Amino acid sequence: MNRQIVLRERPRGVIDESTTELIEVPEPTCGPGQALVKVAMLSIDPTIRTWMNDAPGYMAPIEIGAVIRSSGTGVVVASQNDRYHVGDIVFGMTNWQEWVIADDVNRFSVIPADLGVDLATAMNVLGVTGITAYFGLLEVGEFRPGDVVVVSGAAGATGSVVGQLARARGAARVVGIAGGPDKCADVVERYGFDECLDYREPRLSSRLRSACPDGVDLYFDNVGGDVLDAALASIAMRGRVVLCGAISQYNEVGHQRGIANTSMLIMRRASMRGFIVLDFAERYLEAQGVLASMIHDGTLQHREHLVAGLEHAPDALNLLFNGGNLGKTLVVVDESIALA
Amino acid sequence: MNRQIVLRERPRGVIDESTTELIEVPEPTCGPGQALVKVAMLSIDPTIRTWMNDAPGYMAPIEIGAVIRSSGTGVVVASQNDRYHVGDIVFGMTNWQEWVIADDVNRFSVIPADLGVDLATAMNVLGVTGITAYFGLLEVGEFRPGDVVVVSGAAGATGSVVGQLARARGAARVVGIAGGPDKCADVVERYGFDECLDYREPRLSSRLRSACPDGVDLYFDNVGGDVLDAALASIAMRGRVVLCGAISQYNEVGHQRGIANTSMLIMRRASMRGFIVLDFAERYLEAQGVLASMIHDGTLQHREHLVAGLEHAPDALNLLFNGGNLGKTLVVVDESIALA
Numbered sequence: 001m002n003r004q005i006v007l008r009e010r011p012r013g014v015i016d017e018s019t020t021e022l023i024e025v026p027e028p029t030c031g032p033g034q035a036l037v038k039v040a041m042l043s044i045d046p047t048i049r050t051w052m053n054d055a056p057g058y059m060a061p062i063e064i065g066a067v068i069r070s071s072g073t074g075v076v077v078a079s080q081n082d083r084y085h086v087g088d089i090v091f092g093m094t095n096w097q098e099w100v101i102a103d104d105v106n107r108f109s110v111i112p113a114d115l116g117v118d119l120a121t122a123m124n125v126l127g128v129t130g131i132t133a134y135f136g137l138l139e140v141g142e143f144r145p146g147d148v149v150v151v152s153g154a155a156g157a158t159g160s161v162v163g164q165l166a167r168a169r170g171a172a173r174v175v176g177i178a179g180g181p182d183k184c185a186d187v188v189e190r191y192g193f194d195e196c197l198d199y200r201e202p203r204l205s206s207r208l209r210s211a212c213p214d215g216v217d218l219y220f221d222n223v224g225g226d227v228l229d230a231a232l233a234s235i236a237m238r239g240r241v242v243l244c245g246a247i248s249q250y251n252e253v254g255h256q257r258g259i260a261n262t263s264m265l266i267m268r269r270a271s272m273r274g275f276i277v278l279d280f281a282e283r284y285l286e287a288q289g290v291l292a293s294m295i296h297d298g299t300l301q302h303r304e305h306l307v308a309g310l311e312h313a314p315d316a317l318n319l320l321f322n323g324g325n326l327g328k329t330l331v332v333v334d335e336s337i338a339l340a
Numbered sequence: 341m342n343r344q345i346v347l348r349e350r351p352r353g354v355i356d357e358s359t360t361e362l363i364e365v366p367e368p369t370c371g372p373g374q375a376l377v378k379v380a381m382l383s384i385d386p387t388i389r390t391w392m393n394d395a396p397g398y399m400a401p402i403e404i405g406a407v408i409r410s411s412g413t414g415v416v417v418a419s420q421n422d423r424y425h426v427g428d429i430v431f432g433m434t435n436w437q438e439w440v441i442a443d444d445v446n447r448f449s450v451i452p453a454d455l456g457v458d459l460a461t462a463m464n465v466l467g468v469t470g471i472t473a474y475f476g477l478l479e480v481g482e483f484r485p486g487d488v489v490v491v492s493g494a495a496g497a498t499g500s501v502v503g504q505l506a507r508a509r510g511a512a513r514v515v516g517i518a519g520g521p522d523k524c525a526d527v528v529e530r531y532g533f534d535e536c537l538d539y540r541e542p543r544l545s546s547r548l549r550s551a552c553p554d555g556v557d558l559y560f561d562n563v564g565g566d567v568l569d570a571a572l573a574s575i576a577m578r579g580r581v582v583l584c585g586a587i588s589q590y591n592e593v594g595h596q597r598g599i600a601n602t603s604m605l606i607m608r609r610a611s612m613r614g615f616i617v618l619d620f621a622e623r624y625l626e627a628q629g630v631l632a633s634m635i636h637d638g639t640l641q642h643r644e645h646l647v648a649g650l651e652h653a654p655d656a657l658n659l660l661f662n663g664g665n666l667g668k669t670l671v672v673v674d675e676s677i678a679l680a
Contacts, residue, residue, distance in 0.1 A: 056607065057607055058606075058607050224602065224603065228602070229598075243602065243603075243605050243606050244606070245606070246602070246603045246606070249603065258569075258598015258599050258600045259598050259599045259600075259602050260598045260599075262564065262568070262583065262586070262599050262612070263564065263583075263586045263589065263614075264614075265583050265612060265613065265614035266398075266583045266584070266585070266586070266614030266615070266616065267396065267397055267398050267614070267616075268614070269613075269614055269615050269616060269619060270613070270614055271611055271612065271613040271614070272602070272605060272611065272612045272613075273605065273609075273610070273611040273612075274603075274604075274605035274606035274607070274608070274609055274610055274611070275606065275609050276606065276607075276609060279609060
């Protein structure tokens with residue numbers, strides 16, 4: 001059988017037990033041009049929450065009754081497609097289920113067995129979250145050595161890589177913003193940021209001004225809302241704001257929290273630019289090469305938060321919003337599948 | 341004597357009779373390295389209102405007791421500086437007064453007598469407002485032929501030039517946003533926009549979506565607030581938002597109205613960039629050349645709203661905010677001074 005988690009009703013605010021349903025359907029069979037993949041791990045990303053809304057986005061909403069859309073990894077167990085070979089570990093849109101069919105349309109990529117890292121690390125730093133950090137900082141944010149860089153969601157899978165990359169490339173100063181003392185400690189001690197501000201404490205704007213007295217050259221935003229507004233208040237002349245995500249807003253019901261400090265973009269001749277990592281799909285290998293070498297030479301620290309069991313995927317998604325995770329959140333569907 | 345309008349107290353909201361004071365001081369005398377300029381006209385710009393606040397900006401606030409800062413034109417009546425010759429018509433920071441000293445620090449530029457336009461036109465299209473439109477559209481907005489362009493404050497001095505320039509350079513569609521039926525009629529009939537939406541009518545977002553069903557490639561914002569938010573909701577893939585001004589917010593007391601749709605910048609991989617025309621100061625002649633030739637070949641319509649008398653400068657400033665002006669607002673201080 002194939003256990004699947006499907007969307008039962010669209011959530012208002014935080015997802016709960018009425019949002020999704022665990023069902024069982026027959027295991028799919030491998031037809032011509034197809035490969036049968038047994039799912040190993042699911043990548044739990046904030047964007048999944050946005051796909052549950054019936055709202056315009058960069059992808060269509062998940063249909064009611066459909067399996068929850070998600071990237072993940074698995075192993076090829078049968079193949080009638082030259083692209084896939086039995087035993088290959090593949091990455092693609094597995095969705096929240098135990099088995100998936102890979103073909104020429106929903107193309108999966110094969111993860112090289114000789115990466116020298118375990119599957120969880122590959123899915124974190126070498127997966128979409130690490131790649132997002134790479135292109136967001138270097139391409140969208142036009143990072144330059146000497147920049148004062150501020151990153152929100154700094155303890156998270158993308159934010160932690162942004163800060164370490166900025167440090168490795170010669171940032172003058174790297175300041176994180178995260179929620180709570182544990183995450184802030186992780187950001188400074190594990191990831192080597194110069195400082196980390198807890199957004200749950202009062203007066204973030206003035207603390208950020210103290211932390212970056214000459215202004216913020218590059219602000220990498222993963223959270224939106226009040227934190228973005230505080231960062232805009234400290235933007236430096238010709239500063240750049242990279243909009244990667246707005247996790248503080250994804251569970252908001254109705255109108256989103258407004259940003260009041262957009263006029264700082266005029267005063268400081270600054271820019272704000274949004275992106276989606278898919279736009280850089282042809283260049284993923286470049287990012288993965290750089291990030292892999294940083295793992296191997298020890299300049300890139302990382303942390304994975306593993307949740308065991310497909311049935312816990314909805315809870316794992318909520319961890320991203322209530323701050324209960326520490327590092328990249330992954331759901332282990334089949335722990336027996338490993339890289340190399 | 342030299343009549344001056346000085347800042348008496350910082351306004352909260354709209355300026356009123358307690359904000360400024362008309363005083364008389366002795367006429368300045370021309371010392372070594374100086375020129376004495378008799379002021380002809382004042383350029384009344386929304387940015388003057390922002391300088392009255394005790395808030396960080398791209399220039400220091402006007403000090404209490406100081407003459408209101410303003411650009412303007414005048415004629416040189418005495419000179420001990422080789423840069424200035426008696427009879428020259430000059431442009432610079434005249435401030436709100438009848439006489440001003442020009443020197444090597446507060447450099448005035450000499451307006452060529454053979455421009456073939458009157459002084460009011462020179463101060464409008466060839467002045468800061470027209471130059472702002474030129475660099476905002478072409479440089480900051482990276483205008484491309486085929487763009488769908490939307491301009492707020494479309495009946496205003498800058499907005500009307502933005503739309504006409506976009507049309508002349510091959511925009512697919514030019515849509516204005518303005519306040520009230522008279523201004524909207526002017527935008528379509530005088531300035532040749534395809535359509536103009538009245539922001540005072542309800543449901544601007546949905547009307548904008550209907551006016552630009554394929555999205556807005558370039559939005560030139562002069563007003564901020566709700567109108568900016570509505571434009572973000574319709575931004576096209578890889579669209580560009582140029583932040584030129586936020587006139588709807590300059591009289592706001594306390595926190596400014598928030599922009600809720602910043603996440604559209606992510607979904608649409610769009611960018612938002614602020615600028616100040618001073619950044620392009622070395623290239624003003626380029627803009628003036630293009631704009632002058634468009635006036636002469638009839639492709640650039642313009643309109644000036646003249647207010648007579650230095651003492652009415654505060655009222656003239658308020659016209660910008662209550663919608664009482666039609667075209668570039670200028671205060672005539674000495675009507676006897678003319679170009680050529």
